[in-house]
Amino acid sequence: MYTLGIDIGSTTSKCVILKDGKDIVATSLIIGGMGTPGPTDALTQVFEKSGGLTKDDMAMTVATGYGRTRYEGADLDMSELSCHAMGAHHVFPTVRTIIDIGGQDAKLISLDERGRMKNFLMNDKCAAGTGRFLDVMANILQLDVNDLGAVAAQADNPASISSTCTVFAESEVISQLANGVTTPNLVAGICASVSSRVAALAKRIGPTPDICMSGGVAQNDGVRSAMEKALDTKILVSPMAQLFGALGAAYYAFEKAPK
């Protein structure tokens, strides 16, 4: 039996096809979230990569993410909190806390030993502490967002970014650049700024180990290592981290499909 999970985020669209609730058959990730061709392209790509499967072969489709209600091909839509928890659980069964940093929000999710969401906290009011902040800063520094982690690793004296607002932090970065602060030191400061905001959220939920990151920002090693320092703990990261929502949706589709 094949099931499909589609995660339509603010910034990206992701799909996962599962066989029998176990094996990952194909995945896709397209830049472009709700209101763009992203979801359609992600579906086209995942079926292309599946070796000939079509939507008709899917026993059940679950949509999740910010734009989940917009996808008419879904049999069911579910919150991204539940789907991230289930996706993370299947990759890291010992995980009890997820730090999910996406394109426009950050969420702290606590989960039980079966992958069910128990509690959550969310920042969706302010761009600081989200992928958006990193995207804006990468743009100012003329860097690719994918390279921020590697650039931060070259820092010898990370800058301190004191502004709590993305707009003010933008001016602060420009003025520090003009004052001769190196790009690696600025990038390390920017990553530390995001992680300190999210770590404050994490401390409010009382993060129980094991802890993992999910969402696109999980791929930024600069944010992950700053977060490890801020929380004084090890944080697990998988190359699948950005797909956890779609993966969890595909697992839920298997669980809910008529057998």
Ligand code: ADP
């Ligand atoms: P959403 O689900 O909200 O659409 P994602 O979880 O896909 O968002 O995360 C998107 C964010 O992840 C982007 O804003 C960007 O900052 C970050 N990101 C995406 N890919 C990478 C990468 N390869 N390296 C570092 N950061 C990344």
